[in-house]
Amino acid sequence: MLGRLNHVAIAVPDIAAATALYRDVMGARVSQPQALSEHGVTVVFVDLENSRIELLEPLGRESPIASFLEKNPSGGMHHICYEVADIRAARDRLLKSGARVLGDGEPKTGAHGKPVLFLHPKDFYGTQIELEEV
Ligand code: CO
DSSP: OOOOEEEEEEEOSOHHHHHHIIIIISOOEEOOOEEEGGGTEEEEEEEOSSOEEEEEEEOSTTOTTHHHHHHSTTOEEEEEEEEESOHHHHHHHHHHTTOOBSTTSSOEEOTTSSEEEEEOGGGTTTOEEEEEEO
């Protein structure tokens, strides 16, 4: 069921500063910031040879990462994203095992235009999991 690691997402309080760190100090290729109002985040993609990092800054008052940053004011790893071939089949298998899918359980269009779902961090050793259908 589980495919490649698609990305690791890091919530940051200041995306301009985080982008500068990855670009200027780490020497990474970074994207322009993209405001994704329907997801309540501004995102910058950091391209790595074998994967990517997503820097996330809250956008708007309803941002799903606002409470995370309240608990982790200097930022922190927010989720990791695995690729799956069939997201509904993956969801049904996880639900059958007792895992909790966040939201209404229906896949939404994620930051890359593909269907995504999020799984409860308490079911995965404290790590929120995103599944992306590729
Ligand atoms: Co993500």
